[in-house]
Amino acid sequence: MKQRNNTLGEFIIEKQEEFKYSSGELSRIINAIRLAAKVVNYKVNKAGLVDIVGAAGEQNVQGEDQQKLDVYANEVFIQTLINREIVCGIASEENDDFIAIHGKAGDDNNKYVVLMDPLDGSSNIDVNVSVGTIFSVYRRVTPIGTPVTLEDFLQPGDHQVAAGYVIYGTSTMLVYTTGHGVNGFTLNPAIGTFYLSHPNMQYPKDGKIYSVNEGNYIHFPQGVKDYIKYCQMEEGDRPYTSRYIGSLVSDFHRNMIKGGVYIYPTSSKAPKGKLRLLYECNPMAFIAEQAGGKASDGYQRIMEIKPTELHQRVPFFCGSQNMVEKAEEFMAKYK
Ligand code: P6P
Numbered sequence: 001m002k003q004r005n006n007t008l009g010e011f012i013i014e015k016q017e018e019f020k021y022s023s024g025e026l027s028r029i030i031n032a033i034r035l036a037a038k039v040v041n042y043k044v045n046k047a048g049l050v051d052i053v054g055a056a057g058e059q060n061v062q063g064e065d066q067q068k069l070d071v072y073a074n075e076v077f078i079q080t081l082i083n084r085e086i087v088c089g090i091a092s093e094e095n096d097d098f099i100a101i102h103g104k105a106g107d108d109n110n111k112y113v114v115l116m117d118p119l120d121g122s123s124n125i126d127v128n129v130s131v132g133t134i135f136s137v138y139r140r141v142t143p144i145g146t147p148v149t150l151e152d153f154l155q156p157g158d159h160q161v162a163a164g165y166v167i168y169g170t171s172t173m174l175v176y177t178t179g180h181g182v183n184g185f186t187l188n189p190a191i192g193t194f195y196l197s198h199p200n201m202q203y204p205k206d207g208k209i210y211s212v213n214e215g216n217y218i219h220f221p222q223g224v225k226d227y228i229k230y231c232q233m234e235e236g237d238r239p240y241t242s243r244y245i246g247s248l249v250s251d252f253h254r255n256m257i258k259g260g261v262y263i264y265p266t267s268s269k270a271p272k273g274k275l276r277l278l279y280e281c282n283p284m285a286f287i288a289e290q291a292g293g294k295a296s297d298g299y300q301r302i303m304e305i306k307p308t309e310l311h312q313r314v315p316f317f318c319g320s321q322n323m324v325e326k327a328e329e330f331m332a333k334y335k
Contacts, residue, residue, distance in 0.1 A: 006195070007193050007194060007195055007196070008030075008185045008194035008196070009193075012030055013027070015027075015178070025111065028084055029084075029137055030178075032080045032083075032086065033081075033135060033166075033174070035080055036077045036133075037133065037174055038187065040072070040076050040077070040118075040133065040168070041172045041187060043069060043072055044119075044168040062311070069119055069122060069125050073119040074092055074094040074095070074118040077116060077118050077133065078090055078099065081114055082101055085103050085104065085110065086110055087114050088101055088102075088108055088109075088110040088152075089113040089114075089148035089152055090113070090114050090116070091115040091153050091278065091310055092115070092116050092117070093116070093117040093118065093276060093279055093280075094118060097310070098148070098150065102147075107145065108144065109145060110144075111140055112161070113137070113138050113140055113152050114137050115135070115137075115282075115283075116136070117134040117280055118133055119131055119132075120132050120247065120249055120280065121246065121247030121249065121250065124245075124247050129246070129250070130245070130247055131167075131250075132166055132247065133165060133166040133168075133249075134164075134248075134279060134283050134284065135162075135163065135279070136162075136278065136282055136283035137160060138153075138155050138161060140152040141155065150310065153278065154278075154307040154308065154309075154310070156306050157281075157283075157302055157303030157304075158304060160179075160283070160303075161179065162176060162177065162179075163176065163283035164177065165249045165252075165253075166249075167250060169250060172187040172189070173197070173253070174187070176287070177286060177290040177291075181291075182201040182256075183196060183198065184196075184197055184198030184199075185198075201291050202292050203292050203319065203321070204258070204320050205259075205321050205322050206322045207259025207261065207319065208259065209241050209242075209254070209260030209261070210228070210241075210243075210261050210323070211242075211244045211255060211261065211262040212228065212242075212244060212264070213244055213246070214244070216269060220266075221265055221298075221331070222333075223334050224331070227263075227326065227327045227330040227331075230330065248275065248280060248284065252287075255319045255320070256287075256288070260319050261324055262318050263317050263327060265315045265316075272313040273297075273313045274313060275316045276311055276312065277312050277314045278307055278310060278311070281316050281318075282302060284318055285302040288319065289303070292321065293318065293319055293320060293321055294325065295317070296317050297314050298317050298328060299328065299331060299332070
């Protein structure tokens with residue numbers, strides 16, 4: 001059947017009935033993210049032209065130099081969500097603590113929380129490599145009408161009601177799921193409209209691309225070292241191709257279209273891994289599983305992990321099901 005050239009706005013309205021518990025608030029969250037993505041996209045595309053490139057001189061909670069575009073993107077997404085009065089709390093990679101949001105009437109009646117990495121891969125901005133925004137949405141677990149608490153954010157990934165990313169690349173795309181498959185929308189910058197360009201995205205079960213920072217090889221667990229050697233062996237459809245952009249959203253997006261696996265393991269330099277569970281791994285895992293892919297920490301499903309800290313890090317193995325499972329086989333040998 002010819003896919004009608006839906007705009008994101010039309011798509012959200014059409015799918016509204018799928019949000020059986022939502023009175024339209026979840027749709028309004030996606031719409032808020034749609035607007036913020038356009039605003040950030042405009043600045044990202046101008047980054048080389050105006051003085052917002054380069055470190056802001058401050059450091060974020062991760063101790064990483066905060067690029068001005070990081071700060072800008074964080075403020076745009078936070079403000080857009082606050083203005084729409086649809087969430088009761090926001091957690092961001094750029095903020096030490098979560099942000100409690102009270103309605104204009106000072107109420108706490110909104111029932112969703114949003115967690116995000118407003119500009120992942122921002123160290124690539126100065127070298128003109130694509131970057132992305134990652135977001136994750138939960139229903140709050142504490143009583144509506146009471147102030148949001150840390151408990152509302154420390155939920156396992158299986159409780160997500162929506163997750164997605166924006167990739168600011170050769171074209172700007174918004175890819176998201178609400179638990180009913182994964183759909184990708186491409187921005188037409190001339191008119192500022194997202195069009196459904198990638199309906200029902202599926203992770204190929206197999207692939208020939210592995211994405212890992214092999215510069216850390218000597219620091220990797222033996223199971224990861226063995227898997228990398230497996231990928232490099234001359235046998236069957238191997239050796240695979242190594243592709244690592246250094247931007248999770250970009251590597252993930254390419255692997256979802258072409259087939260592949262992304263691995264950020266523990267290492268002696270990153271004993272718990274580098275990626276954050278709440279606003280990088282869980283949302284990408286939700287998308288991966290909804291597209292028929294897989295996401296684990298090398299041993300268990302990412303979305304089963306019960307979070308204990310807002311910015312906790314986990315090892316991340318994500319992508320084509322058969323490739324993740326092969327990597328897990330090597331990891332299991334040394335458990
Ligand atoms: P490394 C970007 O900082 C990021 O969080 C991911 O987007 C990316 O895949 C990874 O870290 C790159 O980390 O240590 O390989 O430079």
